[in-house]
Amino acid sequence: MDRDKELREVGLRVTVPRLKILRVLEAGARRHFCAEDIYRALLDEGEEINLATVYRVLTQFEAAGLVTRHKFAGTHSSFEIDSGQHHDHIVCVRCGRVDEFVDKTIEARQEEIARRIGYEITDHALYLYGICAKCRVEGEQERIETAPG
Amino acid sequence: MDRDKELREVGLRVTVPRLKILRVLEAGARRHFCAEDIYRALLDEGEEINLATVYRVLTQFEAAGLVTRHKFAGTHSSFEIDSGQHHDHIVCVRCGRVDEFVDKTIEARQEEIARRIGYEITDHALYLYGICAKCRVEGEQERIETAPG
DNA sequence: CTAGTTGCAAATCATTTGCACTTGC
DNA sequence: GCAAGTGCAAATGATTTGCAACTAG
Numbered sequence: 001m002d003r004d005k006e007l008r009e010v011g012l013r014v015t016v017p018r019l020k021i022l023r024v025l026e027a028g029a030r031r032h033f034c035a036e037d038i039y040r041a042l043l044d045e046g047e048e049i050n051l052a053t054v055y056r057v058l059t060q061f062e063a064a065g066l067v068t069r070h071k072f073a074g075t076h077s078s079f080e081i082d083s084g085q086h087h088d089h090i091v092c093v094r095c096g097r098v099d100e101f102v103d104k105t106i107e108a109r110q111e112e113i114a115r116r117i118g119y120e121i122t123d124h125a126l127y128l129y130g131i132c133a134k135c136r137v138e139g140e141q142e143r144i145e146t147a148p149g
Numbered sequence: 150m151d152r153d154k155e156l157r158e159v160g161l162r163v164t165v166p167r168l169k170i171l172r173v174l175e176a177g178a179r180r181h182f183c184a185e186d187i188y189r190a191l192l193d194e195g196e197e198i199n200l201a202t203v204y205r206v207l208t209q210f211e212a213a214g215l216v217t218r219h220k221f222a223g224t225h226s227s228f229e230i231d232s233g234q235h236h237d238h239i240v241c242v243r244c245g246r247v248d249e250f251v252d253k254t255i256e257a258r259q260e261e262i263a264r265r266i267g268y269e270i271t272d273h274a275l276y277l278y279g280i281c282a283k284c285r286v287e288g289e290q291e292r293i294e295t296a297p298g
Numbered sequence: 299c300t301a302g303t304t305g306c307a308a309a310t311c312a313t314t315t316g317c318a319c320t321t322g323c
Numbered sequence: 324g325c326a327a328g329t330g331c332a333a334a335t336g337a338t339t340t341g342c343a344a345c346t347a348g
Contacts, residue, residue, distance in 0.1 A: 162347055162348075163347075183337095184337085205339085225336090
């Protein structure tokens, strides 16, 4: 809520661009945004912002621990407000929808595997890609509508 | 061994650049290369090749199922000869070493999670990042050598 | 012969950076 | 006031592409 405070607490000055970007990130409808998404969202609201600033601010937010950066398949980075609790992602390859999940068993196995191979884990990335329920239904309807005969 | 055949079998014409690149990929010392790696390796051997060609050929190899493309943390794509058997990767953040592993439990959990959330998995990426045994030892020695007193 | 390939140079795309100006504290 | 932040335009780095010349089948 109190975004001024949120920024100060992580050691960042409160500036207009940072507040705008933070507002978009916390808006609620979505949790994952690439820099362009945020840039466009603000322009669409009639807010002025520079894309380079969006990139700079997101990088600072990441360094400050406010957001987490993800590299899903494809070209650009995706950012989400850091909820504090680790989780992994499943991404719909049709519509881009992103869902989150946590799995203790997988986490444990990862540690186990790393130990066996002789690594000390510093980080990990687990992305599942697939087709979400909604997209599967839509695909099915299309097939029916365009069916021959 | 018979790279001519290998190329023909996946429907690709046998050309000099493709043979050179395939040779590097199969060389054995390493299994994971980015386009630059292959380009440099060939130049170092005194072979002529164009970087754009390396990129084009790798993309064709991927489409033909000869190689798999990975996006480890960082900027460039990494390619490896497709062994046919799925596996995941653990990457050393110090030296870039890449190890491979397979874990049935993790695979099974992924399917389970996807089903629960309503997705039909098409692909997945699991990358563990850490420090390999060798790099940990080196780091330890350095600390001793530069220790005060 | 001729469609597929290559090399080269120029283009792209996401992201970063230099710099002069502006703003937060 | 002054360091930090911003906008703009130009630079970057990995990868791609247009095109004319070249080769595999």
